[in-house]
Amino acid sequence: MSTAEPIADIPRWVSHPRRTRRASLTRLALLAVMLVLPWYLGGYYIYIVSLVLVYTLSTLGMNVMVGWTGQIGLAVAGFFGLGAYATSILHERGFPWIVALLVVGVFSAVIGFVDGYPAVRLFGFFLAIASLAFGDLILRVIIESDGLTGGGGGYPVQLLDFGGLDREIALYYLCLLAIVGFMVFVGRVLDGRLGRTMRAVNNIEIAAPSVGISPPKYKLIAFMTSGSIAAIAGAIFAQLLTYLNPDMFKTSLLITMLVMLIVGGVGSIWGSFAGAIFVVFVQEWLQAFAVYQRIVFGVSLMLCIGLLPGGLASLGDKVRERTSKRRERSVGAEQI
Amino acid sequence: MIQQILSGLEAGSWYSLLAVSIVIVMKATDVPNFAQAQIGMPGSYIAVNLIGQGWPAIPAMLIGLALGYIIGALIERLAIRPLSSLGHFPMLVMTIGLTYALVSFVTITFGSEPRSFPAPWSEGGWLLGDLYIPYSQVITILAGIALALTLTYFFRTTWGVRMRAISENPGVARLLGINSGLVSSLAWGLGAVISTLAMMLHTQATVLADSSADPLILKAFVAAVLGSFTSLSGAFIGGLAIGILENLTGVWIGTGWKEAAALVIVVVYLFVRMPSLVKTIKPREV
Numbered sequence: 167m168s169t170a171e172p173i174a175d176i177p178r179w180v181s182h183p184r185r186t187r188r189a190s191l192t193r194l195a196l197l198a199v200m201l202v203l204p205w206y207l208g209g210y211y212i213y214i215v216s217l218v219l220v221y222t223l224s225t226l227g228m229n230v231m232v233g234w235t236g237q238i239g240l241a242v243a244g245f246f247g248l249g250a251y252a253t254s255i256l257h258e259r260g261f262p263w264i265v266a267l268l269v270v271g272v273f274s275a276v277i278g279f280v281d282g283y284p285a286v287r288l289f290g291f292f293l294a295i296a297s298l299a300f301g302d303l304i305l306r307v308i309i310e311s312d313g314l315t316g317g318g319g320g321y322p323v324q325l326l327d328f329g330g331l332d333r334e335i336a337l338y339y340l341c342l343l344a345i346v347g348f349m350v351f352v353g354r355v356l357d358g359r360l361g362r363t364m365r366a367v368n369n370i371e372i373a374a375p376s377v378g379i380s381p382p383k384y385k386l387i388a389f390m391t392s393g394s395i396a397a398i399a400g401a402i403f404a405q406l407l408t409y410l411n412p413d414m415f416k417t418s419l420l421i422t423m424l425v426m427l428i429v430g431g432v433g434s435i436w437g438s439f440a441g442a443i444f445v446v447f448v449q450e451w452l453q454a455f456a457v458y459q460r461i462v463f464g465v466s467l468m469l470c471i472g473l474l475p476g477g478l479a480s481l482g483d484k485v486r487e488r489t490s491k492r493r494e495r496s497v498g499a500e501q502i
Numbered sequence: 503m504i505q506q507i508l509s510g511l512e513a514g515s516w517y518s519l520l521a522v523s524i525v526i527v528m529k530a531t532d533v534p535n536f537a538q539a540q541i542g543m544p545g546s547y548i549a550v551n552l553i554g555q556g557w558p559a560i561p562a563m564l565i566g567l568a569l570g571y572i573i574g575a576l577i578e579r580l581a582i583r584p585l586s587s588l589g590h591f592p593m594l595v596m597t598i599g600l601t602y603a604l605v606s607f608v609t610i611t612f613g614s615e616p617r618s619f620p621a622p623w624s625e626g627g628w629l630l631g632d633l634y635i636p637y638s639q640v641i642t643i644l645a646g647i648a649l650a651l652t653l654t655y656f657f658r659t660t661w662g663v664r665m666r667a668i669s670e671n672p673g674v675a676r677l678l679g680i681n682s683g684l685v686s687s688l689a690w691g692l693g694a695v696i697s698t699l700a701m702m703l704h705t706q707a708t709v710l711a712d713s714s715a716d717p718l719i720l721k722a723f724v725a726a727v728l729g730s731f732t733s734l735s736g737a738f739i740g741g742l743a744i745g746i747l748e749n750l751t752g753v754w755i756g757t758g759w760k761e762a763a764a765l766v767i768v769v770v771y772l773f774v775r776m777p778s779l780v781k782t783i784k785p786r787e788v
Contacts, residue, residue: 238591284773291534291590295723296772299765302720306762417716421598428595457606457614464602471596472585 193349200342204335212334213406214446219341220403221442225426226348226435227395233433234361235388236368238294241281242396242423244301245274247415249397250404251308251315258324267401271394277304278393279386286385301420309412320411323404341402348395352435364388425463428470431477440478504633506749512639512707514745515646519700520722521729521737522653523693528731529669530689533582533593537600539715539722541577541694542701544604545570547612549702550619550710559621563702567695574694575687582690583683601715609712616711624706642703649696650738657734665689717761721748724768 204212224246231239249270256266281300285293308315315321328336355361367374367381374381404410422445430441445463452459470477476484520539527535535541549566553559577600585596618624627636656662667675668685676682705714721744728743729736744764752760 232591238594288772291594292727292772294534294591294594295727296769298720299724299768303762303765303769306759306765310756310758310762421602424595424598457609460602460606464599464604464606467599468581468596468603471588471592471599472581475588475592 197346204338209334212338214450216334216338216341216406218439218442218446219338219345220399220406221423221426221445222439223341223344223348223402224396224399225423225430225438225441226352227392227399228423228427229433229435229438230356230364230395231388231392232427234356234364234368235385237286237385237388238291239285239297239389239392240294240420240424241297241301241304242392243415243417243420244304245278245393245396246400246403246419246423247308247412248274248277248304249400250410250415251321251400252397253401254321254323254404254410255314257326263326263405267398270401271398274397275390275394278390281393282386282389286382286389298420302417305412305415308415315410315412318412320409323408323410325408326405337402337405340405344398344402349435360384360387421463421467425467427477429466429477431479434477434479437477437479444478503753506753507746508635508639508643510746510749511742512642512745513748514742515642516700516704516718516741517721517725517744518646518738518741519649519696519703520718521725521741522650522734523696523700524722524726525729525731525734525737526653526665526689526696527693528726530665531578531582531586531686532590532669533586533597534590534723534731535693536594536597536719536723537604538597538693538697539701539719540601540604541574542570542697542699543608543715544573544611545694545698546619546701546705546710547608550617550705551612553620563621566702567698570694570698571691574690574692574697577694578687578690583686586686601719605712605715614712616709619702619706619710621702621706638703638707642707645699645703646738646742649699650735653734661685661688721764724764727768728771 203215207215224242227245228239228242231237231242252270252273253263253266256269257263261269281297285296285300288296309317311317312319325333326337352361356364363379364384364387366379367384407414426438426441426445428441429444430439431437444466448459448462452462474480520542524535524538527533527538545566545568547566548569549559549562552562552565581596581600582593585593588596621638621641623637623641625637627634627639629635657666664675664680665685665688667678667680668682672682700718701715704718708714722741725741725744726737728740729738731737744767747767748760748763751763
C-alpha cells in the first residue's frame, strides 16, 4: 500500500545544504587532508582528532532527531553508553567487533523504537522529559547489571585487534570511515526524499497528513536512526577510551552533546563538526579545571540561544548577508 | 515500613517544593526551568556561611531566602525576559546552560568541599516504640505543607490572578493593564525563594555540596509532569508520591533501583496519559 507516499518535492525553503560543484570539491579536499593527517600529527593529536570525529558522529545522531524532525530527544547519552557497553561486552564474548557493532546498531534501533513508539506522540518538552528519563533509565540498567558491566567499578574494554597496525592510527581511520559512511548516508537518505519528508514533518506538521505524510511514522524513523547512530559512536568511543565507567555517560555527557549541537548549529552537518571541535578544544584546554569548563559550556549555551540561534554554522551565512547588504548599500549610493 | 514512608515524605517534600516552583515559573513565564534546583544553591551557601560565623539559624536562613529572591529576579531580568519570545526548547537549553553557570559560580565562590548545614533541629528526634522520627523530617514535611497552603491562598489574591491571567493569555492580560514584566519577575523571585527553601531542607538532612542539586531536579520535573505543569496541587502530591514510591522501591527491590523509580514513573505516566495529553494540544498556526 503506497498511500503514505510523500509529496514529490518540498520547495527549497527548507534549509538545505547547497550541493554545488564547489561544495563537493571542498568535501573531497577535506577528505584528502583527513586521509593524510596521521603522517603529520603526533599520537596525542591523532587521539584528539579521533575524539572530535566520534563526538561529531554522536552529535549528528542527535541532530537527526532535533534538527530534522524537530523533536527534543534527550536520550542520546543513554544510547551512546548502551552502544559503548553492549558492543564491548559482545566483543569480549567472542563476537568479531564489526559483527557486534552491527548487532548493537540494530538493537539500539529497536530500543529507539520502544522509546519512540509512544514518545513521538508526545509534544514539546513532555517529550524532552520522557526521553531524558528514558536515557537515564538505560544508564541505571547499565549500573545495576554489574555482573555484565562491572557496575560502578568500571569495565575494561577488550581492545580491537588491528593486526600489526598502529592502534591509534587504525582507530583514527575507523572514525574517519564511520563519518564518511554517515556522510554518504546523509547524501543518500537525509538529503533525499526521506530527509525532506522529515523536515516537512518538522516545519508543517499540521499540514503534513493532508498530503499523505504520517508525522509519527517519520518521527519514529528519526528516533531509531538517532539511537542507532549514537550507539555506533559509543562503540567507537569505547575503543578510544579503552575503559568504561557509568559516570562517563551521565547528564554531563548529555549537556556536552547539547553544547556541540547548539553551539555548532541545529540542523547543520558542518555545525555538528564545529561543535565537536569546540567542545574537545575546551575540554583539552581546561583539562585540569573542570569548573571553568562548565562555565564555558554553560555560558556558551546561553549566549548561543540568545545571540546566535543558528550556532557556529550560521556564522558564514551571517557574514555573507552582511557583506552583501553593504554592497547593496554602496551600489545604491553610487546611483544617487 | 512507616519509617520508610516518613523518609519518603521527607524526600518527597523537597521534590514537591521544587516542582511547585517549576510550575509557578512555567505558569507565569512559560519557561521549563531546568535550573530550578541550582537557583536555590547560592542562598543555601550564604546561610551556611552566616551560621558558620555564629549567626542564629533562622535569621541566616531568612537572609539566604532573600538572596534567593534577588537571584531569581535578576536571572529573569537578564536572561529570561529578553528571550521570552523563544519556544520551549531554546529556553530549556538556556536553563540547562544556567545550571552549569550557577554551579560553577558557587564552586568558585564557596569552594567545592561538602559542608554540613547545621539547623537547630538537625539533631535529635522522637522515639515512638521502635520508630525513630528525627525532628528534621517533621520540620521538612510541615514546611512543605505550610508552603503549599500559603501558595494556594496566594493564587486566589489579586497577584495570583494576575499571574494566572498572564500565563493564560499574555496579550489580553497586558491590554487589561497587567504589568507582565513585574508579574514574571515576581514569579521567578518566588520560585527561587521556594527552591532555596527546598535546597536548605535537603542539605540540612544531607550535606551541602556543588552536586547537591543534581539528584533533585529530574525528580522535581517528574513531579511537575504529574501535575501537567499547570496544577500546583498535582505537582505537590506528585512530589510526595515519588518520594514514598522511591523509598518503598528501595526496600522491596533494592537500593540501587531507588533512583530508577521516578524515571519509570514518568515514562509510564507519559506513555499512558499520552492520548489525553494529545487531545489538549491546541493546533498552532502553520
